[in-house]
Amino acid sequence: MSVDNQSSESTNDKDIIAINNMNKWYGNFHVLKDINLNVKKGERIVICGPSGSGKSTMIRCINRLEEFQRGSLTVNGVEMVEDVKNIEAIRREVGMVFQHFNLFPHLTILENLTLGPIWVQKKPKEEAEAIAMKYLERVKIPDQALKFPGQLSGGQQQRVAIARSLCMSPQIMLFDEPTSALDPEMIKEVLDVMVELADEGMTMLCVTHEMGFAKKVADRVIFMDGGEIVEQNEPHEFFDNPKTDRLQLFLSQILQH
């Protein structure tokens, strides 16, 4: 498939995600316009932009929570096609953390974490629990394992959600505004976990407005508006030397406070 791509990286087999000319419509509303994005293994990408700019939709396309109508997507060498097995294969490689945590309220924290390993990866229960406890320790709440999600604070719930994704040992982690629903005091505990994850070399795509986090860990910051990628750059240049007037306006508005 010969697509006129902005970079020659599309053929590079180090790319863990390759999005080519992705277009998506909700009915007649054109949400994503010609998205081209290549992500290398271990790369940390922060995506920002005004609400309605399509940033969440874009990362939700990567694990097929949303369908796109035109273009192509390859994740870890597997091209996304309309097929259940194929979608499941891609979902196994991709973990996702949501704005509203989406823990399963009827299961304990430990059961939330072991569900995937037991039912999807068919691991024995003991092994799944050992993995779960390992990741709960990494997000620093092993003592909450037997509680239910409703008994935890927002920050703790979001850390559980991160651990739940990690239990599936994904190659890529997607974060969809992971701190937007949290109280200010809890944002830090979640960001700390994410920074740690970044330091360990996880490939991460993160939709967030935490610019401090972007400056600290991102290899590349992407600015989206109106369904397209307006500008992307390494964080230093991105924040200090924005090339487009749209990004200048956006940055001046969010950094004023």
Add this chain to the structure above:
Amino acid sequence: MQAKEFKPLPDLPAPLSTTGPIAWLKKNLFSSAFNITVTITITAALFAIIPGVLDWLFFSANWSGTTQADCVKDGACWVFIQAWSQQIFYGSYPGDEIWRVNLSLFLLACVIALSFILPAHLRNKVAVPAYLLLPFICLLFLDGSNIGLKPVSTDLWGGFSLNVLLAAASIIIAFPFGFLWALGRQSHMPFARSVSVTCIEFFRGTPILALFFMGSVMLPLFFPADVSVDKLLRVWIILILFMSAYMAEVFRSGFQAIPQGQYEAADSIGLGYWQKTLLIVFPQVIKIAMPNILATFVMVFKNTVFLLVIAVPEMLQVIMSALSNSNWLGGHAIEGYLFVGFIFWVCCFSMSLLASSIEKKLDTSHKN
């Protein structure tokens, strides 16, 4: 400058005037002139009525005897109920074989108890198959012909035990059916959806009485002359279909209360359709829909008395034929109907208690 230390204020008890029984009375019964009048009027009315009712029900009632002639006092004639008790509970089931009915009721009680006692990880593996097998095991015992017991024709089954067993057997089978119809109704597959919608709308839109008539009078016309399907079996199937339609709508309301995020989270960890449905959606739907599930159970249980219109000898039918028995003529209708009402009330109320204890058990939200 050193920061000032923050000391939280201690918690104090609430003022006495807002807690305790006096405060409760004041707030709920005597809060305004209108409320005071209502409270006094109702209390006076209760004092006027209750002694007479209690006297008729208990103190001047006739408790012992065997025939109508033993009812000499002014109060209720409970002798009537006593004399007919075997028919009221077991219909015309042969006296020597009644243990089979009792065994069936006992098994039902055991399975219900089992689903409460078992630890969580065994509950699904043991209780669910036990529930699903129960109607067929009871059928084997009650009928008897297949397991070497004396065959008892279904015409002889009856009384309150029939109401209970028929309702239970319908509920148990209708539960998975209703769930499948509800899944079908929101499925993306046109065939599954249209079949489900048609079934649900037909059985929910038709009165149960009409369905019973259809089942007992019309349905046999469609069968070949030499095939006869047992009347009770037809009734059972109708109750299952009727109940499934209601359950499907109850489940659907539960489905709609589940946030989209739950499906997305299940998708993102790679669960397949049935895993997602059974592990994530189903348990939450049950919890949300529990009050409506109970309402449907109670409705179907009470609807079993409608079977009297097609001459199935269930409890109310037995009472009515007893009332027209020549030895008992002369107005025991109040006792008879009160008794039916009381028995049904006791059962439905126990189901209510059972359901609210299940609700508590399922509640993991820890909201106050």
